[in-house]
Amino acid sequence: MASLQSKIFVGDQDLARVLDGSLRLAAKGTPPSPAPVLSSGPAVTKVQQALIALGYPMPKYGADGGFGGETGSAVAAFKRDWHLSPADPVVGPGTMGALDREMVAYERSSPTPGPVNPVKPDGPTPSGTSKTSHLSDQFFTDLKALCAEMNCSPVDLLGVMNSESGVKPWAQHPTSKATGLIQFMPDRLKEYQFAGGPDEFKKLSAVAQLPYVRRYYWGYRKYLTSAGRMYQATFLPATLAGTDEDAAICGKAGPYAWAYTANPGLDTNKDGVITARDLSDRIGSLQRGPYWDELMQRLARA
Incomplete structure (x- = not known):
């Protein structure tokens, strides 16, 4: 039994x-x-x-x-x-x-599961020597634990967050209202029964947003084999099954021409289609400089 x-x-x-x-x-x-x-x-x-x-x-x-x-x-x-x-x-x-x-x-x-309670909202990055002081040590620890659970790379997930929001939980697109670490669309927050909508979600800390990140990616976890594939799960998850690093996710002439038109900058090699390899290149282009270096140092210490 x-x-x-x-x-x-x-x-x-x-x-x-x-x-x-x-x-x-x-x-x-x-x-x-x-x-x-x-x-x-x-x-x-x-x-x-x-x-x-x-x-x-x-x-x-x-x-x-x-x-x-x-x-x-x-x-x-x-x-x-x-x-x-x-x-x-x-x-x-x-x-x-x-x-x-x-x-x-x-x-x-996560040795002590329990309710996820909103903590003190994050604010703008304060001035000073630390460029990542809006992120707690617990965020990096929890990020590592989440990625171990989903069998994916924390560097890849941090790279996606960096591309989407600058790893700033209060980040919000002015038109679409996509919000948070991986830019959750308002309809997704409604699906997750989050009360208050995007403007309340951006008040949550990075730690408090991670359970929502987990829920978003959990169903796609078998595909999260690279930064590009993880970005693909964020960008156009319907295209994950049956594709690989070099398959067209969307293109100027299709498939998903509307997605290409809205995001031509993701076509890093300018060949008229966006692939997971293009998305990896996009993430890689942002993985440099003092801010990224500090993110990597803190991740390594977690």
């Missing part, structure tokens, strides 16, 4: 019953079939903490031990991302097993 393995879930008898199908977690009023429903208590709190740690925020109520609409939305989003059917606001055996597996992976690189 399967048993719970993650530190946050192991030993909880209610969650063990959810895993074996004799109990479900859901909101009050959910029909008690095919198993009875638990709507509050420590088991619900642990599931809420796990979901928040995995990048499914609950900004209004957090891990309060009550299975309400906010928790239900987070559960349904998790089930959609992990292709669990039906993607409803109910934690049953399949969802419990998937959560447990994800938390085992999370705990392997």
